[in-house]
Amino acid sequence: xxxxxxxxxxxxxxxxxxxxxxxxxxxxxxxxxxxxxxxxxxxxxxxxxxxxxxxxxxxxxxxxxxxxxxxxxxxxxxxxxxxxxxxxxxxxxxxxxxxxxxxxxxxxxxxxxxxxxxxxxxxxxxxxxxxxxxxxxxxxxxxxxxxxxxxxxxxxxxxxxxxxxxxxxxxxxxxxxxxxxxxxxxxxxxxxxxxxxxxxxxxxxxxxxxxxxxxxxxxxxxxxxxxxxxxxxxxxxxxxxxxxxxxxxxxxxxxxxxxxxxxxxxxxxxxxxxxxxxxxxxxxxxxxxxxxxxxxxxxxxxxxxxxxxxxxxxxxx
Amino acid sequence: xxxxxxxxxxxxxxxxxxxxxxxxxxxxxxxxxxxxxxxxxxxxxxxxxxxxxxxxxxxxxxxxxxxxxxxxxxxxxxxxxxxxxxxxxxxxxxxxxxxxxxxxxxxxxxxxxxxxxxxxxxxxxxxxxxxxxxxxxxxxxxxxxxxxxxxxxxxxxxxxxxxxxxxxxxxxxxxxxxxxxxxxxxxxxxxxxxxxxxxxxxxxxxxxxxxxxxxxxxxxxxxxxxxxxxxxxxxxxxxxxxxxxxxxxxxxxxxxxxxxxxxxxxxxxxxxxxxxxxxxxxxxxxxxxxxxxxxxxxxxxxxxxxxxxxxxxxxxxxxxx
Numbered sequence: 001x002x003x004x005x006x007x008x009x010x011x012x013x014x015x016x017x018x019x020x021x022x023x024x025x026x027x028x029x030x031x032x033x034x035x036x037x038x039x040x041x042x043x044x045x046x047x048x049x050x051x052x053x054x055x056x057x058x059x060x061x062x063x064x065x066x067x068x069x070x071x072x073x074x075x076x077x078x079x080x081x082x083x084x085x086x087x088x089x090x091x092x093x094x095x096x097x098x099x100x101x102x103x104x105x106x107x108x109x110x111x112x113x114x115x116x117x118x119x120x121x122x123x124x125x126x127x128x129x130x131x132x133x134x135x136x137x138x139x140x141x142x143x144x145x146x147x148x149x150x151x152x153x154x155x156x157x158x159x160x161x162x163x164x165x166x167x168x169x170x171x172x173x174x175x176x177x178x179x180x181x182x183x184x185x186x187x188x189x190x191x192x193x194x195x196x197x198x199x200x201x202x203x204x205x206x207x208x209x210x211x212x213x214x215x216x217x218x219x220x221x222x223x224x225x226x227x228x229x230x231x232x233x234x235x236x237x238x239x240x241x242x243x244x245x246x247x248x249x250x251x252x253x254x255x256x257x258x259x260x261x262x263x264x265x266x267x268x269x270x271x272x273x274x275x276x277x278x279x280x281x282x283x284x285x286x287x288x289x290x291x292x293x294x295x296x297x298x299x300x301x302x303x304x305x306x307x308x309x310x311x312x313x314x315x316x317x
Numbered sequence: 318x319x320x321x322x323x324x325x326x327x328x329x330x331x332x333x334x335x336x337x338x339x340x341x342x343x344x345x346x347x348x349x350x351x352x353x354x355x356x357x358x359x360x361x362x363x364x365x366x367x368x369x370x371x372x373x374x375x376x377x378x379x380x381x382x383x384x385x386x387x388x389x390x391x392x393x394x395x396x397x398x399x400x401x402x403x404x405x406x407x408x409x410x411x412x413x414x415x416x417x418x419x420x421x422x423x424x425x426x427x428x429x430x431x432x433x434x435x436x437x438x439x440x441x442x443x444x445x446x447x448x449x450x451x452x453x454x455x456x457x458x459x460x461x462x463x464x465x466x467x468x469x470x471x472x473x474x475x476x477x478x479x480x481x482x483x484x485x486x487x488x489x490x491x492x493x494x495x496x497x498x499x500x501x502x503x504x505x506x507x508x509x510x511x512x513x514x515x516x517x518x519x520x521x522x523x524x525x526x527x528x529x530x531x532x533x534x535x536x537x538x539x540x541x542x543x544x545x546x547x548x549x550x551x552x553x554x555x556x557x558x559x560x561x562x563x564x565x566x567x568x569x570x571x572x573x574x575x576x577x578x579x580x581x582x583x584x585x586x587x588x589x590x591x592x593x594x595x596x597x598x599x600x601x602x603x604x605x606x607x608x609x610x611x612x613x614x615x616x617x618x619x620x621x622x623x624x625x626x627x628x629x630x631x632x633x634x635x636x637x638x
Contacts, residue, residue: 084582135580135589136552146574147581153596154533163596224587228532 010301014285015186017045019093020120023052025060026077029128036063040120044184045090045285046305049076049083049123050137050144051182056125069127072137077124082131084224086147088304094283094312095212095224097121145178148306152177155208155307156196158230165196181305189305196307197300207231207257207295208308211266214280214315227266233257233296259298259311260291270313283312421611425603426535431613436528438614439621439636446635457585521545522559526630528621529584536598537617539624540583540590553580556591556628565627577627593624 021043027034039059043052050072057071076083078096087095097118130136137143149166157163166174173192180189198204213225234254259282263271270280274291281288284302289311299309422428427435440456443449527540543560544550551559556578557566569577573594583590598620602611606619622632 086581132550133588135582142575143580146579149574150579150581150594157533157596167596230532230535 007297007301011190012186014302015044015046015184015189017090017285018042019045019089019286021089021123022120023056023076023123023125025063026124026126029065029126030060030063031065032063036060039125043089045093046088046181047184048085048087048144048148048182049089049092050074050085050141053125053137057127060125060127064127066128070139071127072139072141073127073130074137075126075130075134077126078121082134083123084134085137085144086135086151087310090285091212091304091310091312093121094286094310095215145175148178148181149174151306151308152196155303158206158208159196159198159204159307161205169195177305193307200300203233204296204299205232207233207299208303209262209295209299210308210310211263211282212310212312213267214313229266231257231262231295233294235261256294256296258291259289259293259295262295263291263313267313277316280313280315283314284309419612420609421613421616423535424608424611424616425599425606427530427537427613427616428535429530431616432530432537435613435617439617442614442636446633449633449635450631451633524560524629526625526628527583527585527590528617531595534595534598536595536602537620537624538592538595538598539621539628539630540592541628541630542583542588542590550589553578553591560629561627562629569627593628598624 019042021039021041023039023041024034025036027036030036039056041052053071053074057069057074061067075085078092081096083092083096135143135147153163153166156166169177169192173195176188177192179185180192209228209231211227213227215224233256235257237253237255258274260271260274263282264274267280272278277288277291282291283289284298289298289302295309299307303309421431423431436456440454443451443454522543522545524541524543528537529540530536531538541560542550543555553575557570557576561569561578573579577594578591579594580589581592582588601623602616602620605623606616611619618632618636621630624630625632
């Protein structure tokens with residue numbers, strides 16, 4: 001029972017989480033081929049890559065073969081894969097970078113020896129040849145803003161069973177939410193998201209979680225496999241009949257839905273046990289999360305800025 | 318103008334007039350605000366077990382999208398008429414949905430299993446109806462979803478021999494009757510039973526529509542992409558220019574962050590696509606349809622009538638036969 005942490009302090013830690021990025025200009029777009037200096041930054045995990053583009057465009061401006069390219073022409077690549085910009089960079093790293101995630105048992109030190117995580121994360125930025133499999137950005141960032149708000153609405157709909165919350169949000173608060181995530185302004189974010197979130201005394205209707213399956217190593221098209229299902233925060237205790245699931249709202253017959261029960265239910269082959277990761281483990285914000293964690297608490301404390309918890313399933317061994 | 322003539326012909330030939338009688342008011346403009354859908358958002362990627370695929374090109378509608386853009390100003394009343402017909406009419410006048418007598422269990426939402434039934438029902442209707450103006454229609458199911466999703470990129474329709482199992486139901490509909498001349502050739506990389514029916518290449522705009530069930534909102538979502546023949550995909554500006562009928566443009570552009578149409582990724586193929594925001598769909602359905610009488614099959618048709626007309630996908634009256 002040492003250091004029982006509050007949900008708020010976990011959220012703060014999530015928002016403080018950063019990834020070292022080393023971004024180089026695509027050699028085919030550089031006047032000096034591969035001799036261009038890399039751009040280094042410690043970048044918040046919950047942030048989105050396109051927010052870096054104006055800085056990168058300025059940093060690489062003297063090297064660009066195509067000097068007329070705009071910052072919103074920019075896109076990122078990791079080992080040949082164009083990165084989907086609408087996912088936060090922390091999720092992209094957990095998905096693609098293959099770093100062995102931090103876990104409770106392994107300390108930082110002995111973890112980085114063998115399978116040293118590939119840090120800084122090395123990305124390539126392009127300003128030409130937009131790939132066909134990415135949604136295009138626009139000059140004033142509306143496409144990115146729209147994608148974010150759509151994602152927020154979905155999370156809100158799942159939590160409340162209606163999207164009225166986000167739709168009745170004032171225009172200032174609606175754009176304020178996006179600004180708060182972009183500027184890493186946790187206080188403003190909390191003020192606005194508290195309007196949307198059900199009170200602690202009132203449970204979510206469903207918990208906004210998406211589960212990303214492991215990517216096949218030699219997949220021709222690395223399209224992501226995502227699992228999503230309506231996930232109520234409580235499920236009937238094992239002894240109860242399933243017919244009571246809907247009728248019973250008293251706490252006595254229900255137990256909290258945990259990460260383990262979700263994974264076991266949705267992916268029984270990968271997660272044969274509800275309590276112990278056997279073949280695969282769930283990763284969130286670069287850390288293995290406990291199978292016993294109640295999913296509503298996970299989302300209340302550790303959701304990304306759009307209200308979703310994106311779990312990445314990593315195979316063990 | 319050819320289109321108007323054709324509509325009139327249908328009016329006389331059909332048993333039930335779907336176009337307004339002369340002097341009759343088009344009630345679509347007086348529908349409650351909530352019947353218009355474009356207030357919100359949609360998801361990016363998910364796992365679906367059924368994909369319903371409509372390929373809609375200019376072949377069936379006679380130059381509608383080819384260079385004769387003026388025909389775009391033709392009033393599109395068909396869909397609003399459909400809505401009127403659903404609006405408060407007695408059960409007996411509703412189309413018969415013999416396959417599914419049961420009403421929707423989660424109305425105004427649509428459950429996954431009901432969605433699959435509804436898709437099958439719509440596919441059956443399209444096949445039964447002749448010459449509905451869609452160049453192809455395909456029902457994709459979970460097991461063969463990945464291989465089929467690549468298909469819409471081609472201006473192609475697939476026909477099946479009757480003996481094939483139902484889950485592979487790619488079926489051409491009305492193709493033999495639609496106007497442009499066609500080359501019928503066998504697709505080399507497909508199974509022997511499948512034939513590829515291809516219209517002669519000429520400059521045209523192709524729109525591919527997909528209907529999928531949103532795992533978040535539990536309602537169908539209309540995805541669509543457009544491309545010029547032999548060219549790459551087009552952008553949002555072209556969507557408003559060529560796809561959205563003029564009377565809906567302002568309204569559609571004015572909602573949300575950047576309008577009622579968003580860009581995202583197709584849940585099946587992962588490719589960039591457009592979609593109509595679904596978050597208000599359930600409310601709209603609740604306002605328009607009656608919970609007791611709506612079957613999954615009729616749900617999907619009503620929904621298609623609601624959402625489709627704003628992006629130029631009109632429900633052919635033959636489907637209500």
